[in-house]
């Protein structure tokens with residue numbers, strides 16, 4: 001496997017500018033009796049060229065944070081930025097362009113088009129967006145995804161892990177500012193999950209991409225450079241260079257504190 005567009009390993013990089021940043025970000029759904037504060041003044045940075053995991057109990061606001069940062073949901077108060085672009089105040093058309101040009105998405109369900117080959121699934125969205133593909137970059141992504149020999153297969157001819165790797169390659173194809181992955185291994189067995197997480201990590205370490213991933217799984221979170229923890233819509237903690245045991249320990253502590261408080 002060749003790695004042409006190698007970027008330096010992230011562990012030794014000095015702090016770089018944030019690829020995305022939330023400042024005092026709040027999100028309220030509904031009003032009156034149905035009012036839910038999904039995010040309560042969250043401030044967090046997602047470092048460029050870093051792999052960040054977002055963890056927290058069900059309902060803690062993980063998906064809401066990701067959706068607000070990706071321009072998929074509006075913000076009630078505060079600021080959400082991707083690079084230098086403030087998302088609040090952008091018109092729908094500008095948001096659509098930002099999502100198309102600057103953001104890559106990976107979902108729990110792979111969302112591949114069944115009639116297209118793996119290669120077409122990876123390259124077509126960029127072509128449809130009217131961008132000329134950067135062949136050198138695509139070659140690097142293809143080399144890193146490790147699907148050579150299967151690129152002409154249709155999704156039904158690929159394993160779940162291979163399909164999700166195609167979905168990650170598709171997210172990377174436009175060389176976005178940031179990739180958001182929402183439970184990308186939620187539908188996979190542990191071996192296939194490890195393949196996908198390895199590819200996400202390689203996309204950060206070797207291709208210099210920025211990845212933010214929501215997960216419930218401490219083993220998945222341990223692939224990240226940093227884990228941020230949410231509880232009740234607030235940022236409560238973070239771990240740098242996490243191990244699965246360290247993440248599990250932190251989760252257990254929250255659980256105990258949550259029950260005793």
Ligand SMILES: Nc1ncnc2c1ncn2[C@@H]1O[C@H](COP(=O)(O)OP(=O)(O)OP(=O)(O)O)[C@@H](O)[C@H]1O
Nearest residue numbers: 029030036038056057058059060061062063064065
């Ligand atoms: N569209 C919506 N309308 C009303 N309330 C919502 C909406 N989306 C989310 N919520 C509420 O906001 C809170 C945060 O939800 P969110 O989906 O962000 O949590 P989560 O941490 O991603 O949960 P899970 O791990 O279960 O996916 C929850 O109380 C949820 O019920």
